[in-house]
Amino acid sequence: MSAVAFWGAIETGLLYGFLSLGVYLSFRILKFPDLTVDGSFPLGAAVAATLIVQGTNPFLATGLAVIAGGLAGLCTAWLSVQLKILNLLASILTMIALYSINLRIMGKPNVALLGQSTLFDQVVLPLPHLPPQLETPILLLIALALVKVGVDAFLSSELGLAMRATGMNPTMAQAQGIATNQLILLGMSMSNALTALVGALFAQIYGFADAALGIGTVVAGLATVILGGVLLPGLTVQRATLSVILGSIVYRLAIALALNVDFLGFQAQDLNLVTAILVVITLVAPNSRSALQTFRKRRKAAYRS
Amino acid sequence: MIHLDSIQVTFNPGGPLAKRAIEHIDLTIPTGQFVTVIGGNGAGKSTLLNVLSGDVTPDQGRVLIDGQEVTHWSSARRAQLVARVFQNPLMGSCAELTLEENLALAHSRGRQRGLNLALNRSLRTSFKARLSQLGLGLEKRLGDRMGLLSGGQRQAVSLVMSTLAPQKVLLLDEHTAALDPKTATYILDLTRKIVAEQQLTTLMVTHSMRQALDLGDRTIMLHEGRILFDVSGPERAGLTVSDLLQQFEAKQGEALADDALLLS
Numbered sequence: 001m002s003a004v005a006f007w008g009a010i011e012t013g014l015l016y017g018f019l020s021l022g023v024y025l026s027f028r029i030l031k032f033p034d035l036t037v038d039g040s041f042p043l044g045a046a047v048a049a050t051l052i053v054q055g056t057n058p059f060l061a062t063g064l065a066v067i068a069g070g071l072a073g074l075c076t077a078w079l080s081v082q083l084k085i086l087n088l089l090a091s092i093l094t095m096i097a098l099y100s101i102n103l104r105i106m107g108k109p110n111v112a113l114l115g116q117s118t119l120f121d122q123v124v125l126p127l128p129h130l131p132p133q134l135e136t137p138i139l140l141l142i143a144l145a146l147v148k149v150g151v152d153a154f155l156s157s158e159l160g161l162a163m164r165a166t167g168m169n170p171t172m173a174q175a176q177g178i179a180t181n182q183l184i185l186l187g188m189s190m191s192n193a194l195t196a197l198v199g200a201l202f203a204q205i206y207g208f209a210d211a212a213l214g215i216g217t218v219v220a221g222l223a224t225v226i227l228g229g230v231l232l233p234g235l236t237v238q239r240a241t242l243s244v245i246l247g248s249i250v251y252r253l254a255i256a257l258a259l260n261v262d263f264l265g266f267q268a269q270d271l272n273l274v275t276a277i278l279v280v281i282t283l284v285a286p287n288s289r290s291a292l293q294t295f296r297k298r299r300k301a302a303y304r305s
Numbered sequence: 306m307i308h309l310d311s312i313q314v315t316f317n318p319g320g321p322l323a324k325r326a327i328e329h330i331d332l333t334i335p336t337g338q339f340v341t342v343i344g345g346n347g348a349g350k351s352t353l354l355n356v357l358s359g360d361v362t363p364d365q366g367r368v369l370i371d372g373q374e375v376t377h378w379s380s381a382r383r384a385q386l387v388a389r390v391f392q393n394p395l396m397g398s399c400a401e402l403t404l405e406e407n408l409a410l411a412h413s414r415g416r417q418r419g420l421n422l423a424l425n426r427s428l429r430t431s432f433k434a435r436l437s438q439l440g441l442g443l444e445k446r447l448g449d450r451m452g453l454l455s456g457g458q459r460q461a462v463s464l465v466m467s468t469l470a471p472q473k474v475l476l477l478d479e480h481t482a483a484l485d486p487k488t489a490t491y492i493l494d495l496t497r498k499i500v501a502e503q504q505l506t507t508l509m510v511t512h513s514m515r516q517a518l519d520l521g522d523r524t525i526m527l528h529e530g531r532i533l534f535d536v537s538g539p540e541r542a543g544l545t546v547s548d549l550l551q552q553f554e555a556k557q558g559e560a561l562a563d564d565a566l567l568l569s
Contacts, residue, residue, distance in 0.1 A: 156422055157419070157421060157423055158409075158420070158421055158422075158423045159419060159420060160423070161402075161410060161418075161423040162410065162413070162418050164399070165399050165410050168399040168402065169398070169399045171391075171396060172391075172397055172398060172399060172410075173381075173410075174379075174380045174381045175358070175380065175388075175391075175397070176410045176411055177381050177384030177385055177413070177414045177416070178381055178418070179379075179381045179382075235401070235450065
C-alpha cells in the first residue's frame with residue numbers, strides 16, 4: 001500500500017469516526033437499528049455544499065448541516081415512538097424521503113465545491129513544517145477527540161445514564177421515572193447530527209456532494225462499531241467510544257489494503273462487495289474462535305475414546 | 306394515602322378477545338399501611354398493581370395518591386410518587402450497568418435529570434452505607450455489573466433502589482416468587498424491615514396465603530376482578546390459612562381450585 005493510500009485511509013477512518021460514534025448511540029445505546037444514516041449522511045453533504053456555494057460561511061454551513069441531520073433523526077424517532085411504526089421501517093421511510101429532500105436541497109444530483117473556501121482552508125494549524133497530507137487528518141483527530149470526550153461526558157451524566165437505561169431495559173427505565181420516548185428522540189437526533197457532520201466534512205474535504213453518497217453508510221457504521229467491539233472489548237463508555245473510533249480507522253485500512261493488494265484483484269468498483277465481506281468476517285470472527293475451540297475439544301475427546 | 310374509586314379495567318375492549326380484568330374495585334389505603342393482596346391466577350392482582358403504577362389505565366374510575374388524581378399519568382410520571390419491585394429479578398435493574406449506576410438511576414427517580422454527573426463521591430458513600438445494611442457484602446461491589454449478581458442479590462438491591470428517592474407508595478409485585486425458599490425468606494424479612502423503618506404505604510401482591518397473612522397489617526383477597534374480602538386488625542391477627550380458605554368457600558360457594566395458593 002502506498003503512503004498516499006495509507007494516509008488517505010487514516011483520514012477517511014477519522015472522518016467516519018463521527019459516524020461510528022453516531023451509530024454507537026443508536027445501535028448500541030438505544031438498541032435502535034437506524035437506516036436513516038444512509039440519508040442523513042448525504043443530507044449533511046448537500047446542506048453544507050449548497051450553502052457554501054451560495055457564499056455562506058463554512059462554519060455556519062457545517063452547523064446548519066448538523067442541525068438538519070438532527071431533525072432527520074428526530075423525524076425517524078417520532079415516527080417510531082409517536083406513530084408506533086416499527087423502528088427499522090421508520091428509519092427506512094425517513095431514509096427514502098431524504099433522497100428526494102437531498103435532491104431538492106441541491107436542485108441537481110450533485111454539487112461541486114471546486115475553488116470554494118472550506119472549513120479546512122480557514123482553520124490553519126500553528127505547525128509550519130507539517131506535511132500537507134497530514135493537515136486534514138490532524139484537524140479531524142482533534143475534532144473527533146473533542147466530540148468523543150463530549151459524548152463520554154454526556155453518557156456519564158444523569159441524562160446520559162437515563163438514555164443508556166432506556167436502551168437496556170425500558171420497563172425499568174420508566175419505573176425509575178425516565179420518559180423513554182423523549183430520550184429516544186434526543187438520542188436519535190444526536191446520532192444523525194453526527195452523521196450529517198460527517199457528510200458536511202466529506203463534502204468539504206473531497207469537494208463535492210452527491211445524492212447517491214449515502215448508499216451503504218449504515219453498513220459501514222455498523223461494521224466499525226462491531227469491529228471496534230472485537231478489537232477493544234470493554235464495558236465502560238469511554239472504552240466503547242474509543243473502540244468504535246479505532247474500529248473506524250482499522251476498517252478503512254482493511255478496505256484500502258484489500259483494494260490495493262494486487263493479487264486479490266479488487267478494484268474501486270468492488271468497494272461495496274469488499275465492505276460486505278469485511279462485515280461478515282467481523283461478525284463471524286469472534287464466534288468462530290470459540291467454534292474452533294469446541295471443534296478441537298470434540299476431536300480430542302473422540303481421539304481419546 | 307391511596308384511593309381507588311370504582312376502578313374497572315377491560316383488556317382489548319370491544320373486540321372478540323375483550324376480557325374484564327377488574328370488574329369493580331373501591332379501595333382506600335391510609336398512609337403507612339402495609340396491604341397484602343392475594344388471589345388466584347386471573348383474579349386481577351397484577352392488574353390492580355399496574356393501575357397504581359400507571360402501566361394500565363382503567364376504562365372507568367379514578368386513582369388518587371395523596372389526594373392527587375393520577376389516573377391518566379404515564380408510568381414514568383407516576384414514578385415520582387410510586388416505587389416498585391418486579392417479580393422478575395432481571396426486570397428491576399439493568400444487567401449491563403454497574404451496581405452504582407443502577408442505584409444512581411433510582412436515586413434520580415421522579416426528578417428532572419440534567420447534565421450533572423450521574424455519580425459522585427458523596428453518592429457513592431451513601432450507596433455504600435445503604436448496601437452495607439443488607440449484610441451481603443455488596444458495598445464492596447459497587448463497580449460490578451448488575452448481571453454478575455444472583456437473583457436474590459438483585460432483588461435485595463431492587464428493594465434498596467425503591468427507597469433511594471422519596472415515594473408515596475411502594476408496590477411489590479410477587480417479588481419473591483422467582484427466588485428459592487431461603488432467599489425468599491431473606492427478602493421478605495428485608496421487606497418487613499424496610500417498610501417498618503420508613504413507614505411506607507405498601508401494596509404487596511403475593512401468590513402465597515402464608516405470606517399474605519404473615520406480612521403487613523391488612524389482607525385483601527381478589528377474585529374475578531372484585532375484592533372478595535378485606536381483613537385487618539384483630540380479626541386478621543388470629544386468621545390462619547385454613548380460615549382464609551373457609552371464608553373463600555363460604556363467600557364464593559365453590560372450593561378454591563388454585564394449587565399454587567394452597568401449596569406455597
